[in-house]
Amino acid sequence: MSQGRTLTFNIFRYDPQVPDDKPKMVKYHLEEAPGMTVFIALNMLREQQDPSLQFDFVCRAGICGSCAMVINGYPTLACRTLTSKYPKGEITLMPLPGFELIGDLSVNTGKFMRELAERLKLWLHPKSDEVDIHRIEAPMAPEEAARLYELERCVECGVCVSACATKQMRDTFVGAVGMMKIARFELDSRDARSVEDFYHVIGNQDGVFGCMTLLGCQDNCPKDLPHMQQIAYLRRKMATALV
Amino acid sequence: MSLAKKNNNVSGWLDMSQSVSGVILALFLWTHLVLVSSILLGADAMTFVARTMELSFLSADGHGYPWVVSGIAIIVALLALIHVLVAVHKMPLNLQQQRALRQQMSVIHHDDTKLWVWQAMTGVGIFLLLPVHLWLIGSAPETIGPVGSADRIWNQGVWMVYLPLLLCVELHAAIGIYRVAIKWGARRAIDARARIKKIKTIVSVVFVLIGLASLLAFLPYAS
Numbered sequence: 001m002s003q004g005r006t007l008t009f010n011i012f013r014y015d016p017q018v019p020d021d022k023p024k025m026v027k028y029h030l031e032e033a034p035g036m037t038v039f040i041a042l043n044m045l046r047e048q049q050d051p052s053l054q055f056d057f058v059c060r061a062g063i064c065g066s067c068a069m070v071i072n073g074y075p076t077l078a079c080r081t082l083t084s085k086y087p088k089g090e091i092t093l094m095p096l097p098g099f100e101l102i103g104d105l106s107v108n109t110g111k112f113m114r115e116l117a118e119r120l121k122l123w124l125h126p127k128s129d130e131v132d133i134h135r136i137e138a139p140m141a142p143e144e145a146a147r148l149y150e151l152e153r154c155v156e157c158g159v160c161v162s163a164c165a166t167k168q169m170r171d172t173f174v175g176a177v178g179m180m181k182i183a184r185f186e187l188d189s190r191d192a193r194s195v196e197d198f199y200h201v202i203g204n205q206d207g208v209f210g211c212m213t214l215l216g217c218q219d220n221c222p223k224d225l226p227h228m229q230q231i232a233y234l235r236r237k238m239a240t241a242l243v
Numbered sequence: 244m245s246l247a248k249k250n251n252n253v254s255g256w257l258d259m260s261q262s263v264s265g266v267i268l269a270l271f272l273w274t275h276l277v278l279v280s281s282i283l284l285g286a287d288a289m290t291f292v293a294r295t296m297e298l299s300f301l302s303a304d305g306h307g308y309p310w311v312v313s314g315i316a317i318i319v320a321l322l323a324l325i326h327v328l329v330a331v332h333k334m335p336l337n338l339q340q341q342r343a344l345r346q347q348m349s350v351i352h353h354d355d356t357k358l359w360v361w362q363a364m365t366g367v368g369i370f371l372l373l374p375v376h377l378w379l380i381g382s383a384p385e386t387i388g389p390v391g392s393a394d395r396i397w398n399q400g401v402w403m404v405y406l407p408l409l410l411c412v413e414l415h416a417a418i419g420i421y422r423v424a425i426k427w428g429a430r431r432a433i434d435a436r437a438r439i440k441k442i443k444t445i446v447s448v449v450f451v452l453i454g455l456a457s458l459l460a461f462l463p464y465a466s
Contacts, residue, residue, distance in 0.1 A: 073352035097350050165356045166333075168347040169340040205332065209258035212333050213426040215355045228436070232427060235258075239427075242255045 007032050007041065007083055010092040011053070015103040025092075032083055038091065039067050039079035042105075054104035062222060065157030069105045070094040075159040077222045096162040109158035113177070120174060120201055122181045127192040144189060151184035151230070153223050160227065163216030172206045176217030176227045179208065183230045186237070195241050203238040211235070261329040262423045264322050269416040271319060273450060280453045282460045286389035293387045309384035316381030320374070327370055334363060362418045368411035375404050393464035402458060409454040417447040 007030050014023035028045050039057055046053045058064040060079050067078040072092050083091065099107035116122070160176035161167050167175045174182075179202060185191045186198050202208055208231060217227040281292040296315075297307030335341045348356060379401060380387065386395065396402045421443040425436055 070350055073350070075351055094350050097347050162347075163351055163353060165344055165347050165353075165359070168343045169335050204254040205257075209254040210333075211426075212359060213422050214353070214359050215425070216351070216353045219353060219355065228425060232425070236427060239255055239259055242252060242259070 005032050005089050006030070007086075007089045007091060009041065009045065010090070011045075011105065012094045013053075013104050014101065015052075015054070016101055017103065032089070036083045037079055038069075038071055038081045038083060038093070039077075041083055041091075042078060042093075054102065054106045056106045063155060065109070065155030065222075068096055068109070068157035068159050068162075068222070070096060070162070075162045075220050077157060077159075080222060096158050098162050098164075098168050099158060107158070109156065109161075112158065112161065113156045116174065116178050117181075120178050120182060122178075122185070124185065124188065124190060125192045126190060138190070140189065144187070147187055148184060151180055151187070151225070154180055154225060155223060157222060159220050159222055160217035163220040165214050165216060166210065166212050170206070170210065173210050174202060174207050176221075176225075176231065178202070179211070179231050179234055180225060180227060182207075183234055186234070195237060198234075199238050199241050202234065203241065208235040208238050257329045257332060260325060261333075262427065264326040264329070265416075265419045266423055268319070268322055268326060269420050271322075272412055272416050273446075276450055276454055276457070280457045282389060282392075282457050283453075286464065289389050289392075296387075297384070309387075312384035312387065313381045316377045316384075320377050320381075323369075323373055327366075330366060358418055359422075362415055362422070365411040365415040365418075368407060369415055372404055372408040372411065376408060389461070389464045393461040396458060396461050397465035405458060409458070410451060413447050413450045413454065417443045417450075420446075 009028040009030065010025050011028060012023065013026045015021050028049055030041055030044060030049075033040070039060060042053065042055050043057075046055075055069065055078070056066040057079065058066045062077050062080045065077070068075060069078055070093070071078065071081055072086065072090075075096055078093075083089075093105055095101055095105050095107050096109070099109055099112055102108055154177060156177060158177075160180075164173075164175055167173045182198055182202050185193065186195075204210070211231055213228075213231075215228055217231075221227060278292050278296065279289075281288040294305070294307050296312060297309050298311050299305050299307030302308060335344050344360075348360070379395065383391075386392070396405060421439050424439050
């Protein structure tokens with residue numbers, strides 16, 4: 001990688017809490033270090049140049065999904081984006097569109113995800129209401145567990161929501177994250193809900209039948225989740241329930 | 244059946260009818276263009292195709308039934324109408340949706356979203372131009388042939404409709420089939436999508452070239 005070059009960051013700045021503040025792009029310069037990620041660069045900028053810069057992070061390892069932002073036009077995780085990826089050394093950072101802006105690059109994905117989970121009931125609905133903590137849980141086939149785990153990898157970063165033009169145009173659309181989570185419970189043999197129950201939730205224009213297959217979710221998901229295949233699977237399943 | 248279930252069923256049928264009507268229209272379009280391109284093989288070839296489409300082999304005098312072509316035009320018009328009425332549900336119709344789309348596209352670069360915008364814009368183009376084409380053909384089916392069509396296209400200036408219609412329809416159909424393929428039958432392998440996308444581009448280019456060549460091939464018959 002090119003070592004010691006000076007990076008130029010164009011960062012969206014706006015604090016809705018500050019009266020009369022206006023959205024603007026602010027330029028910062030920073031010397032690049034080996035193995036530097038956008039997340040490391042942001043921390044250095046905050047420590048050395050501007051302590052008021054707002055952005056989110058927790059894990060620094062692509063697990064928590066907090067540091068998602070739009071980097072040079074592509075929504076992704078700052079902690080998994082090396083600055084060496086940009087040969088010109090110019091990096092533009094914008095907050096994820098489609099979420100409530102907390103300030104600068106920080107958006108409230110948590111509020112969105114919670115509302116979505118409550119709306120779609122994204123938790124396991126056990127087949128039996130009787131809870132017996134002394135009883136051994138029924139075993140699950142390793143293949144099924146692997147299938148569920150694949151979909152459980154979603155870190156709720158919000159990238160798929162931002163990358164989806166359908167979601168941006170239609171606020172009530174559940175987006176890829178909603179459908180991915182529904183698919184996860186639909187595959188779970190422990191869940192009591194039937195195809196009809198899931199159909200009731202996403203078999204409409206806010207769900208699979210409203211998805212226009214623009215594939216912003218598939219192309220930008222930082223965890224490489226199989227959105228395209230899952231949504232097609234759900235669509236076929238829901239369509240089969242129709243006829 | 245509950246109201247919610249009923250509404251859901253309607254959504255499902257609408258989405259499926261958009262895909263089905265689109266696939267039928269695309270298949271018709273490509274067949275139609277191949278038939279029209281018979282002009283590239285000469286006047287006799289095109290006359291044979293035009294008369295055969297009028298079912299001349301079923302009539303004693305060999306002139307066939309031009310109203311068959313009018314019937315086909317009406318069926319295509321109905322299919323296109325269904326397709327439009329369903330597809331319009333997905334379009335950004337109000338200012339708020341258009342602003343949201345513009346805002347998102349100004350921040351995020353995504354090729355398939357741009358492709359969809361092209362699909363939507365060409366769809367509007369087809370919506371405006373197709374009725375003209377269907378009316379011209381459906382109302383005078385007996386004029387279809389090397390001389391009649393050449394006269395319509397070049398002497399009456401209908402190439403001004405056909406040229407943009409050709410470009411719109413070939414882009415729209417190929418993008419649409421690509422989208423239907425990944426929408427309903429996405430394969431596990433991600434490279435299947437790249438392959439389908441490549442085929443889509445080739446199909447668009449090939450059919451636009453066939454269409455352009457056919458339009459030009461009518462020129463000598465327009466005297």
